[in-house]
Amino acid sequence: MLNQNDYQRNSAAYQNLKGAIASNYPKGWLIGIGNEEIIAAAANFSALQTELRARGVDPRNVLVVEAGVDYPEFVNILL
Amino acid sequence: MSTPPHVQINAYKGINPRCWVHLRFVAIDGSLRELDLVADTGSPCGVILGQTDLALLAQGFAAGTNSNFGYLAGAWLELQMPELGINTHIMGYGSDAVLQAVRHDSADFAGLVGLPLLRMVEYGGDAHTFWVRKPPAVP
Numbered sequence: 001m002l003n004q005n006d007y008q009r010n011s012a013a014y015q016n017l018k019g020a021i022a023s024n025y026p027k028g029w030l031i032g033i034g035n036e037e038i039i040a041a042a043a044n045f046s047a048l049q050t051e052l053r054a055r056g057v058d059p060r061n062v063l064v065v066e067a068g069v070d071y072p073e074f075v076n077i078l079l
Numbered sequence: 080m081s082t083p084p085h086v087q088i089n090a091y092k093g094i095n096p097r098c099w100v101h102l103r104f105v106a107i108d109g110s111l112r113e114l115d116l117v118a119d120t121g122s123p124c125g126v127i128l129g130q131t132d133l134a135l136l137a138q139g140f141a142a143g144t145n146s147n148f149g150y151l152a153g154a155w156l157e158l159q160m161p162e163l164g165i166n167t168h169i170m171g172y173g174s175d176a177v178l179q180a181v182r183h184d185s186a187d188f189a190g191l192v193g194l195p196l197l198r199m200v201e202y203g204g205d206a207h208t209f210w211v212r213k214p215p216a217v218p
Contacts, residue, residue, distance in 0.1 A: 007140055014142065032139075045155055045168035049138070060107065064139040064155055066170075071142040075151070078121045079180045079191070 009036055010063040027068030034062045041067075085162040086212040093184030098209030100192060104136045105157040112136060114189040117181045118202070118209060122193025126156060126171035132189060133173030141170045148176040163200050164213035170195075 013036035021031050025041055030048045032040040034057060042048035049059045065071075089099055098118045106112050112135065116126070128136070133154050141153030151172035158165050181188040200211045 010140075011142065045139070045157075059139045060137065062139055063142070065142055072123065072144055074145045075123050076147050077119075077124070077127070077177060077191075079117075079119070079177070 006061070007063065010034065013037065014063060014065055021065070021067050025067040029067045031065050031067055032057075032059070032062040033065065084212050084215075086210050087163065088208050088210045090208050092187065095184050097181075097184050097188070098204055099188065100209075100211055102192070103159050105138075105159050106135050107138060111159065115185075115187045117184070117188050117191040118197060118211075119191050120194050120197055122191060123195070124151065124172050124191075124193045125169045125195035126190065126192050127151065127174055127177045128156075128171060128190040129178035130173045130175050133171065136171075137173075138168065143172070146174070148174050148180070150174075151177075158196075162213065163211060165199050167199075 010033045014033055017033065017038060025031060029041055029043055030045055031038055032048055032052055039057065039062065040048055040051045040055065042051050048064065052059045052062060087101060089101065091097060092099055099115050100118050101113060101115055104112050104114065114132065133152065136156050137154035138157055139155040141155050143153040144151050151174050154171055154173065155168050156171040157168050178190055181191055201214050202211045204210065
């Protein structure tokens with residue numbers, strides 16, 4: 001599974017790739033980020049898993065983000 | 080004659096009675112893991128599990144976020160609830176602090192589900208129970 005260091009590197013890369021993702025992929029598509037770059041994209045998670053595996057990449061070693069989604073930096077859980 | 084839709088009906092549970100749902104997830108080894116999760120329409124997170132369950136069920140990493148319970152690690156989870164019309168991947172989070180909070184009410188609880196998941200079904204409740212069911216098909 002993706003280690004913490006890779007997770008942080010790919011998360012930081014995602015911040016820089018946000019603009020390219022928004023302009024190059026349809027809203028709702030899932031984008032796989034590995035080694036700080038986009039390595040695969042597909043319309044749904046199952047298709048993305050298939051594409052990643054075809055390239056010899058374990059989907060669990062990839063950061064997957066959804067095009068067109070602004071992820072919140074902070075959420076309140078009211079338990 | 081049409082078959083009535085499946086309805087999951089759960090009596091409120093816990094020291095402070097909580098509404099909850101029973102959900103089935105696909106683990107990374109292909110096995111199924113069934114969990115009782117507090118239903119909280121006020122939560123903006125689809126699913127929050129403990130870190131151990133998240134590690135067993137994560138099929139890919141997702142963007143994490145900060146919260147009033149601390150950092151929530153993000154992951155993609157596979158839900159398999161055909162009786163509720165749900166067979167999909169959904170973004171979830173891991174937090175042992177949230178797990179501890181829901182377990183304060185009942186040790187049965189493994190986390191919580193929020194509005195992004197509850198919007199996939201129809202839900203409601205009365206004085207004694209909370210229910211979820213498959214939404215009607217859109218013509």
